[in-house]
Amino acid sequence: MNPVTPYIEFARKAFAREGTYRLEVFTNVGSLVLRVYLLRCLWTALYAQNAAPPNIPLHAMITYATVALLMSLILEVDGTRAIREKVREGGIATDLMKPISLPLYWFSDGFGQTAFHAMLVVPALALALLLVHVDVPSPAVLAAFAVSFAVGYGVNFFLNFLMNVVAFWTLETFAIQLMIRWASDLLGGQIVPLDFFPGFLGTIVENLPFAAIYSTPLRIYIGELPPAAWLGAIAAQFLWLGVFAVLSATVWRLAQRRVVVQGG
């Protein structure tokens, strides 16, 4: 049998599992649409009262905020969250007794969940379009956005993985998790575009790994990054992806050597 088969199977099971909680699905879409509407009101009011950055007009800003929310539907899925729970409750032991790569297992599981949530993007977008206007860029831009988003998805996975794998050392990672999550949302451009950071702070923020998750694909989408800049931006994302992947592999090797199963 193909060595990939188990991982495809994990993703399928995760997909099926997500579907079992229907109410959650509806609330997810509902709250997203509500947030889209609120953000439109917020940005419109802010733009009416304050000087906005010259490179982002209001319609681009609303597009940015809406697309960022739709992206979060996918990016907020954290397949590696299970690490934390399993280390704390000891289930990690049974997983380690299987002939599988656990990081790949968590990736596939997360991917299955993601695939389910990605389907929700469609109704969420349809409903959102009733409330706001979203710019639709050219196919070339959309393609570049898709590539950039995929790389960002990878960076996000490894970031989550690193946060959760800390559980092998501290067993309690919630505070770290919350801090990094806030940092990555704010510094990654999910809440506001990084253009809003003043001067040198903006330069720093744009060069942090968090920017690879939301900011780069979004700046491609709204056209802030011209086609000439795509290659460089995506290359920077790949760089972070590589750094995080190597870091994750190292940390995972160390983690495996120090399995302390709770209650064993």
Add this chain to the structure above:
Amino acid sequence: MPIIETRDLRKVFRSVKRTPGALGALRTLFSREYVERAAVEGVTMSLEAGELVGYIGPNGAGKSTTIKMLTGILVPTAGYVSVAGLVPYQERKRNARNIGVVFGQRSQLYWDLPLIESFELLRAIYAIPAERYKKNLADFTELLEMGDFRNTPVRQLSLGQRMRGDFAAAMLHDPRIVFLDEPTIGLDVVAKESIRTFIARANAERGTTFILTTHDLADVERLCRRIVLIDQGRVIYDGAIERIKDQYGTHRTLVVEFSEDYPVVAVEGAEFESRVGNVARLRFDRRAISADQLIRRVTEAYCVSDVSIEEPELETIIRQIYVEGYTDPNAAPAAPAAVP
């Protein structure tokens, strides 16, 4: 060649030393003082393929730690370990193909999905060939009577059903060795018996090697011929259950039912233990007096309607060993005479 072999296997856990109190907690954050605790201290044992061995010991004796080293999820501090020719911690994934695990207190089934889906997933994980999978699934469904609940989500199963599912899950890929950790905990008598029957059959018919870790010594007594007894990280006994019973079970209990009421029951050579109604229990040392002799003495002195002899249960013996420690009677004989 033994299927499982360990030599002087050791595992030392190191943890940060904690100082009590709020200030102490603060100090723990910065100081790097460690306390070392040896969970397993030189375990040497060897199992042949097809054995069914009880691995027992009090809480904290080092049983789980040993099992974790055998399954490859804990790296030993020192010593040699080999499972089906592999060094588990060096080849965790390859080792995983040879073993199966059942934890009574922790299911490995997918909580939200029907039981059968967990099996399908395991089929993919272990790359079980279609024919083999179909056959094993059919066999286990019959043996474990899973037909009625194979399509029920695991969270809706009773504990007994879940355990049966866990057994099938652990054995679908025909592992050569299966580790059982408290497999009957919390089950009712009927469910316990069906699990025990299943283990015995799998051992006899499939030749699967089982290591059974449990506090329920009835499991061990029913299933195993050999036990490895561990205490404070060391093996204190390794051998046949019969032998340990022989060594420790020097006392028997004669249960006598009298046909008349006797206010006092006293028989030379036996110790009066208890009495309920007209049934008395007399404890005797079988080295000092034979059961035959004792019964004769009792029947000469009293009118007896029924007698029976109770052998000590493994549980009683093990409890005694936990409390007193194990001493090999074949080793240097104790010399009470030397004590003035």
